Amino acid sequence: MSDDLPAEAYVAALSGFDRMTSARLRGLLARHDPAEAFDIASGRAAAPPPLAAIFERWPDLAAAWRRDGERRRPRRCWEECAALGVDIVMATDDRFPPQLAGDPACPPALFARGDLTVLDARRVGVVGTRNSTQQGNATAARFGYELAAAGVVVVSGLARGIDGAAHRGALAADAAAPAAVVGNGLDVPYPRRNAELWEQVAARGVIVSEWPPGTSPDAFRFPLRNRILAALSEVLVVVESRERGGSLITAREAAARGIGVFAVPGSVRSRASAGANELLRDGAAPALDSGDLLIALGLDHRRANRSRFDPRPRPRGDDAAVLEACRAEPLTVDGLAARFDLSIGQVAMVIARLERDGWLVDSGGWFEAVESGSDRA
């Protein structure tokens, strides 16, 4: 083992070991220096009693770590990170986000792409379901836009649905940088459809992960990712969530850390809002617009409420009535025909005009109103 490698190289190698939890890694690094920890974990050096007991209890873990010790050479891991432009920041490092350093479940190291200092600004976490509605996306995008415009860093998860919409909104404001916490390695964007967004966030803000490049987006990593997302937020808002959605885990993690949890109220009949409404019943504060969040941060929110220019032609007559109805809840052609006593053909005409002007969008036969300049993903 060459001694000229920095501690980060060993940590990068170790954090990619099979079932290497942050608690185990923290325990290893607390007792040994990184090079020694690597040797012990990969079985090159005798394990001290606590680890030996673990190895004895789970012999397959010892075997897996021995294999990982061969596979994950510190020098290669180090060079791989350097080639990808991924920073390895240890918890002892000055650059490590201080709000995370004091956290009881703090990861021993973070992998980061972009500028970690953006996390020094005021931060609001915006999270929600991946299976969101157009309205939910629009709300998330508007929050993202207005928060960023007010100089607040939007922290989110880059997932499909609400997360992506919040980041798109934040980027559109072209003001405060966005920050993302993801559940996989920083080498491959996930989900793939957000690859372009991923690159933009890395270029303009920062993406962090507690796992090294090459880590796949396994389902168990996302709840763990959520604790970091919560810890990095000063205030967390859940835009849409299902009754058992991952955003509720983020909300719970935030509440456990004394971080204010907000939720955007939704229709009691919308499944996409069930979790958010549940949070409100449990005492979360309602977030009706970004001002509510800015006030919670103690910021002046008045600037954020400027109404923006909407280039779309205003609908009139039946068109306006139909749009208003679809704003309240998504409706079908049959539903609209019955409500306004129109023929199918007439409804089709109204929809054709509203769709052409960008007011309505077809979601599997349900028509949803689109907010101004909103996000379409």
Next chain:
Amino acid sequence: MLASIPSAVLFGAEGHRVTVEVHVGAGLPAFNIVGLPDESIREARDRVRAAVMSSGRQWPSQKITVNLAPSQHRKTGSGLDLAIALGVLVASGVVTAESVAGLAFIGELGLDGSLRAVPGVAPMVGVLGELDVVVPVDSGVEAHVAAMGRVRLVRDLVELVEVLGSERPWTDHEPPAVPRARPVVPDLADVHGQQTARAALEIAAAGSHHSLFIGPPGSGKTMLASRLPGLLPPLDRERSLAVTMVHSAAGVGLPPEGLVVTPPFRAPHHTASMVALVGGGSGSLRPGEISLAHCGVLFMDELAEFAPQVLDGLRQPLEEGVVRVARANVHAALPAAFLLVAAMNPCPCGGGPPGACQCGEARISRYTGRVSGPLFDRFDLRVSVHRPAVDEFLDVRPEEPTAVVAARVAAARELAIGRQGVLNAAIAAPQLDEVAPIDAAARALLRGEMENDRLTGRGYHRVRRVARTIADLRSPPTEVVGAEDVATALRLRAPLAPARRWGRAA
């Protein structure tokens, strides 16, 4: 001695005339069949021998050779049993050659000498021309449909030999009463709400547009599709005959009156194999479900659950209206001009209003990806179906019954045939401007859709054909297709799934 007996075999849905030549002569006792018989015909040796002996006739202890001419085609099926038996009886002198002159024989023999029906009697009788045909009693209805000569019904070999020996006259057997195979088509009046889907059914029937209903379970997709055949006009004589031939060839029970006059409705289960759906098999190339749906409706429920290669097998028949099935020795072109109606869920969980679907993106695209793009493109109408609202469901106001809608459909079809000779779904693209002109507002609407990437070139032509049908269904029909017709046609082109919602529309 030598005998020559006319009979017929079946390839696909076509009959082919076969002459059964029998030679009985000196030599070691043997019974051989030549002329490319398949296994089912070779087995005829045992049946024929037992049947002749059970009928109280001597089996000649001589060398018997049967030749099936023309001998270059492979033949299959048990329908030649009767002709072979007659050949042996004539060649061995039990029956005179004069008594069988002008007669053809089709039927399978039981070991006791009784005659059994075989599939495909109608097309087989059809190729026998002016000859009188002798068929089993159970095949009487089918034989009458296509016969040009007289039809003689016989119960067993004993009776036949007695008739031919002039010991008794031909008996007028009553063909057995066939129970009505198809249930009565359900009526549209039972469907409450679902205005869009009802309109789509009417348009599909009027223009013969292939339709796909997309909606969550319980939204009434199957209920709607099963009402489509009732909207189609009865078959004309020519189509009726074609459908009857195919149904006879497949061994599907014919209605008591013989001819199939109502458009068939076939609903194969989604586990159906390629052969079951498209037709074929190693022997006689049996017609598949798509041929049985000829001139009618093929309903494929749970479209995405069909095996992908089975679905791909539909593309060529959808294009050409016939399915060509080829095997090493035989090939057949089976008619398959059907109206395809399919139903599927928008995603594996069933979907619903926005936000209700819980499927991951990968799961949705795996599900919807089973319906290939080219097949998806064949559907002129893609209708989003939703669970009706409670008010609609409990509405007691009577809905329009099938008879009223069918009358509009018949009028629109007549109009289309009178104008361009084909139904609207078959209008050639270059002909569209001539027979389906659109006004300026409609053109602007289509231009906008294309500029927004919601409509492709192929989709454009399909929308115009559907819009033509919508205009034809107006009262009175309008010659120029208007913006509202085009807007309605656009509404009936649902994207496949939320996963493709933001992708390129087709």
